[in-house]
Amino acid sequence: MGPTAASPRAPFTTRSSRSVLPGFGLSLGFTLTYLSLLVLIPLAALFLRAAGLGIEGLWNALSSARVLHALTLSFGGALAAATINTVFGALIAWTFVRYDFPGKRLFHAMIDLPFALPTAVAGIALTVLYSEHGWLGAPLANLGIKVAYTPLGIIVAMVFISLPFVVRTLEPVLEEAEKQLEEVAATLGATRRQTIVHIILPTVLPALLTGAALAFARAVGEYGSIIFIAGNLQNVSEIAPLLIMIRLDEFNYAGATALACAMLVMSFAILFAINLLQTWNRRHG
Amino acid sequence: MDISIRNLGKNYGDVVALRDIQLDIASGELLALLGPSGSGKTTLLRAIAGLETINQGSIRFGDIDATHLSVQERRVGFVFQHYALFKRMSVLDNITFGLRMRTRAQRPQKNEIQRRGLELLDLVQLKGLEKRYPTQLSGGQRQRVALARALAIEPRVLLLDEPFGALDSKTRRELRAWLRQLHDDTGYTTIFVTHDENEAHELADRVVTMNEGMIEQEPDA
Numbered sequence A: 001m002g003p004t005a006a007s008p009r010a011p012f013t014t015r016s017s018r019s020v021l022p023g024f025g026l027s028l029g030f031t032l033t034y035l036s037l038l039v040l041i042p043l044a045a046l047f048l049r050a051a052g053l054g055i056e057g058l059w060n061a062l063s064s065a066r067v068l069h070a071l072t073l074s075f076g077g078a079l080a081a082a083t084i085n086t087v088f089g090a091l092i093a094w095t096f097v098r099y100d101f102p103g104k105r106l107f108h109a110m111i112d113l114p115f116a117l118p119t120a121v122a123g124i125a126l127t128v129l130y131s132e133h134g135w136l137g138a139p140l141a142n143l144g145i146k147v148a149y150t151p152l153g154i155i156v157a158m159v160f161i162s163l164p165f166v167v168r169t170l171e172p173v174l175e176e177a178e179k180q181l182e183e184v185a186a187t188l189g190a191t192r193r194q195t196i197v198h199i200i201l202p203t204v205l206p207a208l209l210t211g212a213a214l215a216f217a218r219a220v221g222e223y224g225s226i227i228f229i230a231g232n233l234q235n236v237s238e239i240a241p242l243l244i245m246i247r248l249d250e251f252n253y254a255g256a257t258a259l260a261c262a263m264l265v266m267s268f269a270i271l272f273a274i275n276l277l278q279t280w281n282r283r284h285g
Numbered sequence B: 001m002d003i004s005i006r007n008l009g010k011n012y013g014d015v016v017a018l019r020d021i022q023l024d025i026a027s028g029e030l031l032a033l034l035g036p037s038g039s040g041k042t043t044l045l046r047a048i049a050g051l052e053t054i055n056q057g058s059i060r061f062g063d064i065d066a067t068h069l070s071v072q073e074r075r076v077g078f079v080f081q082h083y084a085l086f087k088r089m090s091v092l093d094n095i096t097f098g099l100r101m102r103t104r105a106q107r108p109q110k111n112e113i114q115r116r117g118l119e120l121l122d123l124v125q126l127k128g129l130e131k132r133y134p135t136q137l138s139g140g141q142r143q144r145v146a147l148a149r150a151l152a153i154e155p156r157v158l159l160l161d162e163p164f165g166a167l168d169s170k171t172r173r174e175l176r177a178w179l180r181q182l183h184d185d186t187g188y189t190t191i192f193v194t195h196d197e198n199e200a201h202e203l204a205d206r207v208v209t210m211n212e213g214m215i216e217q218e219p220d221a
Helices: A002-006 A024-052 A054-062 A065-098 A104-110 A119-130 A137-142 A151-176 A179-187 A192-221 A224-230 A240-249 A253-283 B041-049 B091-100 B110-123 B139-152 B169-186 B197-203
Strands: B003-012 B015-025 B030-034 B056-061 B076-079 B157-161 B190-194 B206-211 B214-217
Touching (some): A024 A054, A065 A240, A119 A151, A151 A192, A192 A253, A224 A240, B041 B076, B139 B157, B139 B169, B190 B197
Parallel strands (some): B030 B206
Antiparallel strands (some): B003 B015
């Protein structure tokens, strides 16, 4: 096999050795095409339609009290739901990662159920539970708290469907957080509270923000589970996605487009703000 | 500060981790706990620090009965094999962490904390690196920072768990000599855990060998 060894240039080393990570052009091209087809083009079409309305048309479509109320309700509710889930989702993730208890696997599997359940089923189940004669609704009604067919019911539905996001984004990060860091903090005299504030929280904050952003995005766009429990009263419990459907039913495509655009812009602004917070947090850790 | 351990026992369910440990360490002594993995040496070290609860026996630091003191109250300097530095804090913030976490009444002034941090950095020969972050340091440097952080709280005793275990052999040898020097300069009572017989004998005043949760032999000093 002498000739092979003496061969002037070895095979397989010409093209692929130019870059440590070959295939850059192909993967970038694929990514851009894919994103354009799936996300960019539909969104651009939406904006184009909205632009066709002109500023006055947009203003007319958006300035009614009903529209403003629906937008406030959707975004306010989603922010509330995301906040609630951030606190309690963090607690749940902590419990799953740090403690062992009977039935843990079962509970653990249950976390993802809101993802798997058809949203209409979730909505009907929640409505039955929280209506005035429901298992949870009746005792709450005795306390004077009405959940079904009120904005409170909307928040309950939003919390339900967006819970998995915080738990599932936080778990791997907590899993990885070294227990030794907490131990070393304790030997240095830090109390449990100081350890959580100075050691644990900074480590999990990025994941917590990501989870909150995902939960928020999911809650804002949620439709199926909410419309059952909301009751959909104008200016009381009518969410923006439902109003878009109503406009479409009225063949008022301009109104629907304008509202959709408004939701997109607001969602983007909030998600972008959370993103900035992430970057800032990373730099000032 | 001298340490005395009497009848110490620890078990996980049916598994006995430590069996009837009797051990006295003189003030200022540098003691090596030697043994194979699973021999209980790390468990003993962690029990002294209060990181493991014990089932029986007592631990005394000088005149203080430490058996029922919390980790925080024991004031031990503990150094882990993999450094356990706080990644999101600068080197100086790592070192001064213990001082900064003290209650307002016991906490030194801000610039005093700063001064002591820099002094310790100098002591572990890392002068000028106070603004760096742990990821920007070599393994040997990280372990020095971990040691400085442990020293900052003026510990009653210094406990090192395989302190050189994660380092390459050259750095190991350097750090060994340096640690011996540091010990002679500062005089802290020190216990370190190792499975390396050469390291134990080269570095320590006295070597205690453990096996299957018991102290195997105590040669005369």
